[in-house]
Amino acid sequence: MSAGLVISAPASGVGKTTLTLALARAWRHRGLNVQCFKSGPDYIDPAFHAAATGRASVNVDSWAMDRATIEHLVSRGTDADIVLAEGSMGLFDGVAARGVSGTGATADIAEMLGWPVVLVIDPSGQAQTAAAIAAGLRDYRPGVRLAGVVLNRVASLRHEDLVRRALHDIGIPVFGALPRHAEISLPKRHLGLVQAEEQAEIGKLIDEAARFVVEHVDLDAVLRAAAVWSPQAAANGLNVTPPGQRIALARDAAFSFVYPHVLEAWRAAGAEISTFSPLADEAPDASADVCWLPGGYPELHAGKIAASAHFCGGLRAFAETRPVHGECGGYMVLGTALTDADGVRHGMTGLLGLETSFAKRRMHLGYRLAALAAPMPGHQAGARLRGHEFHYSTIVAQPDTPLAVVHDATGAVIAETGSRRGQATGTFFHLIAEDR
Missing domain, CATH: 3.40.50.300 (P-loop containing nucleotide triphosphate hydrolases)
Incomplete structure (x- = not known):
């Protein structure tokens, strides 16, 4: 006990x-x-x-x-x-x-x-x-x-x-x-x-x-x-489906916001996770079947990310044949450009048309309930996902096909719909659990 x-x-x-x-x-x-x-x-x-x-x-x-x-x-x-x-x-x-x-x-x-x-x-x-x-x-x-x-x-x-x-x-x-x-x-x-x-x-x-x-x-x-x-045995366990069997996960000071229970759920379901560092100019593992870029602080490292040719080229090559998903900061890096707090515009990987600016700061904070309009790694169209959004970046352009209809906790529809283009998808919310 x-x-x-x-x-x-x-x-x-x-x-x-x-x-x-x-x-x-x-x-x-x-x-x-x-x-x-x-x-x-x-x-x-x-x-x-x-x-x-x-x-x-x-x-x-x-x-x-x-x-x-x-x-x-x-x-x-x-x-x-x-x-x-x-x-x-x-x-x-x-x-x-x-x-x-x-x-x-x-x-x-x-x-x-x-x-x-x-x-x-x-x-x-x-x-x-x-x-x-x-x-x-x-x-x-x-x-x-x-x-x-x-x-x-x-x-x-x-x-x-x-x-x-x-x-x-x-x-x-x-x-x-x-x-x-x-x-x-x-x-x-x-x-x-x-x-x-x-x-x-x-x-x-x-x-x-x-x-x-x-x-x-x-x-x-x-x-x-x-x-x-003395805890009782739970009727069911973690409620998060892994995005693939072999997952290449970006992990460093720019890509560090991922819920521990999500990684545990992936591993519990039999998924294997290999990490790589975009800031060290590393590309995702070529043997992985999906790449996941979590949130973090890309706005503090935008110049270094933009200059990481091996990472950017490797990610683009990966996305030609396999899915890539980004959450919040990861979503921003999948976009076309990111403007930092000093107003300097940095080219990102260009897998999505999203362009964001940290120079135009406005807080976005709250729970999110998303109904997927298109599939993303681990989830089919129509799936309902619960998550949380917290960032200060402003959307300059979000031209791609919306990934989901996203509501806040009051039920109001919000503009941060996420995007889909080819094998690339992204959301501003961090996934917490699937809605049963």
């Missing part, structure tokens, strides 16, 4: 990721096996979890996944001593329309699994009001149980005492209070945290966060608050 907890907050940017990593590493230092998960569609945090625990982390998402898929994914925590699910945004934040098993809110996962919530609260600019916020979150949804609070970025001992007293008066335990500590802030860029694999010092940073949390948080009390949990 394991013990489960959800780490959440009233809002984004409060310190959920840092606390999750610190708790995971601190308990690991004590000899415990720790398993992490990420609630919601954020594809960056699981790599940080893996760095902290030494165990692969995956996303669980109530908007895109059914309960059986979520239970299958979390069953990997059976052999762990403690399981931590890190939330996204605020505890109850999701979309307006319910998806497969919820709205995508962290609270959905907490209620579904029966795990109590440790709330991270930043009381900057307030004192007793922080207790009112905690009380509101505690009482908002009866099926969600609040275990207690960790205060983050407290200004002084007097400030901490005011907040602690107010929380004590309403019966909410305080597991600890963290003073401001800039040295353990994780670096960020326009799509969120700088990825774990790009940070050479990530291990030291997590160790410092763990040391800091051990000094200020009662780890034993947090552990006692966790719910004893």
